[in-house]
Amino acid sequence: MTNLAHDYLDLDGLLSTEEIEFRDRVRAFVSARIRPHIGHWYEAAYFPREIIPEMAELGLLGMHLSGYGCAGRSAVDYGLAAMELEAGDSGLRTFVSVQGSLAMSALHKFGSEEQKQHWLPRMATGELVGCFGLTEPTAGSDPASMQTHAVCEGETWVLNGTKRWIGLASIADVAIIWAQTDDGIRGFVVPTDTGGFTATAIEPKLSMRASIQCDINLTDVRVPGHAVLGGAVGLRAPFSCLNEARYGIMWGAMGAARDAYEAALAYTLERQQFGVPIASFQLTQQKLVDMVLEIQKGVLVALRTGRLKDAGTLRSEQISFGKLNNVREAIAICRQARTLIGGNGITLDHSPLRHANNLESVRTYEGTDEIHTLIIGQAITGIPSFSP
Numbered sequence: 001m002t003n004l005a006h007d008y009l010d011l012d013g014l015l016s017t018e019e020i021e022f023r024d025r026v027r028a029f030v031s032a033r034i035r036p037h038i039g040h041w042y043e044a045a046y047f048p049r050e051i052i053p054e055m056a057e058l059g060l061l062g063m064h065l066s067g068y069g070c071a072g073r074s075a076v077d078y079g080l081a082a083m084e085l086e087a088g089d090s091g092l093r094t095f096v097s098v099q100g101s102l103a104m105s106a107l108h109k110f111g112s113e114e115q116k117q118h119w120l121p122r123m124a125t126g127e128l129v130g131c132f133g134l135t136e137p138t139a140g141s142d143p144a145s146m147q148t149h150a151v152c153e154g155e156t157w158v159l160n161g162t163k164r165w166i167g168l169a170s171i172a173d174v175a176i177i178w179a180q181t182d183d184g185i186r187g188f189v190v191p192t193d194t195g196g197f198t199a200t201a202i203e204p205k206l207s208m209r210a211s212i213q214c215d216i217n218l219t220d221v222r223v224p225g226h227a228v229l230g231g232a233v234g235l236r237a238p239f240s241c242l243n244e245a246r247y248g249i250m251w252g253a254m255g256a257a258r259d260a261y262e263a264a265l266a267y268t269l270e271r272q273q274f275g276v277p278i279a280s281f282q283l284t285q286q287k288l289v290d291m292v293l294e295i296q297k298g299v300l301v302a303l304r305t306g307r308l309k310d311a312g313t314l315r316s317e318q319i320s321f322g323k324l325n326n327v328r329e330a331i332a333i334c335r336q337a338r339t340l341i342g343g344n345g346i347t348l349d350h351s352p353l354r355h356a357n358n359l360e361s362v363r364t365y366e367g368t369d370e371i372h373t374l375i376i377g378q379a380i381t382g383i384p385s386f387s388p
């Protein structure tokens, strides 16, 4: 019989035995390898690179891709893994998103056979780390305004510009760099030891402390003609990678929310005030009930989206629905969970405020709340309103 406190509507009943087994393997990994250390990693602003091989062993890197050593898992499996990882910490889920959904997806979708053979198998084992450079200091929500440019000089491309907020760049072996060219925006596969490429971690941060984001500087970075991603012309290409990551985020955010709710539930059943557990108060129960409602609804949204993705009928505008709703609700849940833990809730002994802080980044990257609202608004009215 389902445990109502943890799965009120028996949503596990919508998953196959194999999906539940895979989910539980990732959950066990998070419990054993992330949960005991995350408070310390977060405080120390430390990205635990040493657990990358274990994530690779679980088949989590580029897990939705086929061939080249990737696990070829379904969209729903990918979502379930993202949910479990983010129940540990958004920073660790972000690593899997940047490596798999952004860098590896770009190579898999748009790379030549040679590029795929060269990079993907070793990225799937975690031997090599990738990053995805789209955002710039003055081009965030509007990447079409990017300034980074690439000029073709004979057999060589020369890249100049700056990128900002690029996940993993300072530890990456390869960067997918998006740049303006005479033919529009193109993607380039840039080994990070190429002369003129530098990446500097952005510090200190109040969010996503157990992960790395960087400024990238490109000064006369010279790569061979074949470094261009042949299949990628225009912004549709990077957007198709962002859609993969946005899809994982809608699941991940619900993982963070679930973890915060479970922490609050356990605390309120234990903590006594006025001679009774604080879970006895109607006002406390109201908060817990509202959390359960939104978590269960959010997981249903993610699962429906995943089933559409696996059926091959998902439209990109539909991804915005879950990204907007689930991250927005997850932040509210994590903040509310913190109130239930009182003063103790502001320490790193409890997860809700750490999750809420992380989710500030999650609501901003891969399209802000406002951008996803505009995407959905355009989808239902037929009128784009991105610029005045």
Ligand SMILES: Cc1cc2nc3c(=O)[nH]c(=O)nc-3n(C[C@H](O)[C@H](O)[C@H](O)COP(=O)(O)OP(=O)(O)OC[C@H]3O[C@@H](n4cnc5c(N)ncnc54)[C@H](O)[C@@H]3O)c2cc1C
Pocket (backbone or CB within 6 Å): 098, 132, 133, 134, 135, 137, 139, 140, 141, 142, 164, 165, 166, 167, 168, 208, 213, 361, 364, 365, 366, 367, 368, 369, 370, 371, 385, 386, 387
């Ligand atoms: C932790 C983290 C990791 C990241 N990782 C990566 C990465 O790996 N690779 C990468 O390329 N980028 C990455 N990013 C960048 C991220 O995608 C951008 O921060 C995001 O696109 C928003 O851009 P911006 O920060 O420049 O904000 P801006 O675009 O300047 O937006 C500021 C505010 O203006 C609002 N706004 C903008 N346009 C409109 C409009 N038309 N209507 C209404 N409101 C609007 C926004 O919604 C927002 O509230 C990351 C960011 C963070 C914080």
